[in-house]
Amino acid sequence: MNILDRVKSSQVSNTSSVHRRGGEVLFGEAPYGHNEAFTYDILVDGKIQTELKYVLAMTGEGQGQKFYTVSGFLGKEEVFDSEVTFYESTYAPVSSKKVMNLGGGTVEASVAYTTHQATVHLLLPKQDRFSVPLRGAVYDNEQIVHLLRTVDFERRRAASFFYLYPFAKHVQTAFFKTIGSDTVTGDAGEFLCSAIELSVPGQRVLLWYAQNHPHPMVRYHCETHNMVLELKQYHPTVSSQRMGNPLR
Numbered sequence: 047m048n049i050l051d052r053v054k055s056s057q058v059s060n061t062s063s064v065h066r067r068g069g070e071v072l073f074g075e076a077p078y079g080h081n082e083a084f085t086y087d088i089l090v091d092g093k094i095q096t097e098l099k100y101v102l103a104m105t106g107e108g109q110g111q112k113f114y115t116v117s118g119f120l121g122k123e124e125v126f127d128s129e130v131t132f133y134e135s136t137y138a139p140v141s142s143k144k145v146m147n148l149g150g151g152t153v154e155a156s157v158a159y160t161t162h163q164a165t166v167h168l169l170l171p172k173q174d175r176f177s178v179p180l181r182g183a184v185y186d187n188e189q190i191v192h193l194l195r196t197v198d199f200e201r202r203r204a205a206s207f208f209y210l211y212p213f214a215k216h217v218q219t220a221f222f223k224t225i226g227s228d229t230v231t232g233d234a235g236e237f238l239c240s241a242i243e244l245s246v247p248g249q250r251v252l253l254w255y256a257q258n259h260p261h262p263m264v265r266y267h268c269e270t271h272n273m274v275l276e277l278k279q280y281h282p283t284v285s286s287q288r289m290g291n292p293l294r
Contacts, residue, residue: 082101083279084100085098086100091272097120098119099118099119100116100191101117101118102115102116103115112131115129116128126142128141130186130189139189142157144212152170155212162181163180164184164210165177166178168212183207184217185210190244191266193207194222194242194253195261195263204223206222208220218247220245221244223243230265232264234277237256237257239255240255242254249268250268250270251269262280
């Protein structure tokens with residue numbers, strides 16, 4: 047039975063341990079370095095539509111802190127830019143900007159994070175500003191793909207965590223579980239991967255992460271929208287930085 051068949055014959059467990067302040071650590075030591083770049087082909091209904099490029103960069107450090115940005119580009123157009131900080135074994139969002147075309151028009155938002163709340167400023171389709179309370183560890187939705195790279199999927203077979211998608215206007219819960227191992231071959235090469243199922247409100251996504259360091263996401267399949275991302279190019283880190291428990 048292949049990975050897709052196994053997914054279709056299984057259900058996500060919503061009773062798995064939730065990652066909360068003071069609870070068991072979910073995300074491990076991250077493989078991020080000073081700079082990384084990932085280029086993916088985006089396929090819809092099996093046809094290449096455009097390229098998505100993720101760029102992770104360390105932008106500064108001082109007083110025990112390291113600052114990183116995660117940026118995304120569709121073609122040459124920047125569609126999101128998120129800043130995170132690493133300090134005393136924490137990995138927390140600081141700010142995020144997003145511009146997206148959802149088919150019905152463009153949406154745009156900026157988010158500023160503190161320990162206890164996120165302040166969201168919606169710019170499009172109409173101006174709005176509001177605060178969302180945060181309790182425990184809450185991540186920006188642009189962090190999800192890269193945070194999951196830190197999970198030991200052999201040890202942690204299923205879990206859940208909290209994230210903020212600003213257009214939803216509240217904190218949401220994501221559930222993941224390990225489906226098995228799979229070999230993925232594409233333009234970037236051949237990778238032995240851990241295949242996982244990620245469930246977020248309204249969507250079910252399959253992701254394949256390389257089992258070897260630094261564990262890039264090799265393939266992404268959103269069944270809801272029949273959209274696939276396939277790793278085309280990967281430029282690894284300049285130097286490794288060890289990052290730890292992302293609890294606030």
